[in-house]
Amino acid sequence: MIRAMVVDDDALVRLGLTDLLDSDDAIEDVAQATDGLHAIEQASAHRIDVALVDVRMPRMDGIAATKRLRALPHPPKVITLTTFDLDEYVYDALAAGADGFLLKDTDPAEILRAVHLVAAGSAMLHPTAARRLIDRYHHANRPQATRAQNRIAPLTPRERDVLALLAQGDTNADIAKTLGVQESTVKSHVSRILTTLGVTNRVQAALLARDAGLTP
Template identity: 75%
Template sequence: MIRAMIVDDDALVRLGLADLLASDLDITVVAQAGDGLQAQELAAAHTPDVVLMDVRMPRLDGISAIKKLRALPRPPHVITLTTFDVEVYVYDALAAGADGFLLKDTDPAEILRAVHLVMSGSAMLHPTAARHLIDRYHHTARPQAQIAQARIATLTPRETDVLSLLADGATNAEIADGLGMRESTVKAHVSRILTSLDVGNRVQAALLVRDAGLRHAPATPPSRQGRSS
């Protein structure tokens, strides 16, 4: 059972999302918060697996709240779900540790799919969010490229293979299948990769690969590319 928390300052939005998540038998809503500070408190108390996080909220905004949640002993996966597709929100949310970025006009079925995707170790981006990341890649000088390349160079050849598939959005199971490894071995490799690269999650690792000039943006597995990249 996937334990979910909803964070939004609009009570009607929280109600609608709660009803949506309740329609999936594999998801249970364990908490609802009206702002980032309350989200931090409730996440510590209820240890959700996935958080649907709004951006613009009183007291503590969504981007700051993501950073707080990622610092918890058992950090949840976070999907930013907002009305605003401003470019800075997309990059800042992912850099803060979000595993996905969706707009509130996303089809309900896609929101449910996103919850399952991030739990499987993948990422999910609204097409507009993906375009913002690609535009940023093409139009930014990226002085951090050499730093990113140096960090990736510390990985072993096998870890680099795993990172390459991870950056393409592959799940642990898909990486194991592609490289002929056990899934438990892939999990161990991913853990070491995140530690070596000094990043908090798979999306940040994919962003680092992009910064190194090896990818444009965190992607979803090829079979899902059209709808969620």
């Protein structure tokens, strides 16, 4: 059972997301929060596997909340929700440790799929908006690109292959099929990639890959 929390200052959005999560027998909605500070309190009181966190909220926004949530002793995975696909705050949320980014008008089935994927250790980014956002704020910075290239330099050729596919949003199963290896082998590669790059999740690894020019 995936234990989820909805964090949004809009009561109607909270209600809608809660009803959606409750429609999935494998997801249990165990907490709701009205802002970032409330989310920290709830995550400290309950074991949360996945938190769906709005970006713009009073008292503490979703970016600060993501940093705080990821720093907890038992940190939940975080999916950032936003209304605007080019919102500059979304990249900051991903860099803060969010494992996914979805628009609030994403198809309900895709939101449920995102919760399952993120709970399983994968990432879920909106297929067009997230890439445009990353390109806009991240990709063309040459000094940053050089630093990223230096950070991925220790990776083996196969690990670079895995990282490139990971940066495209492929799951471990997708990567295993593409490379013709076992999924357990991919998991081992991903674990070493995260350790070598000094990042905490797949999204941050994907950002580095894009900075380094590993993906278009």
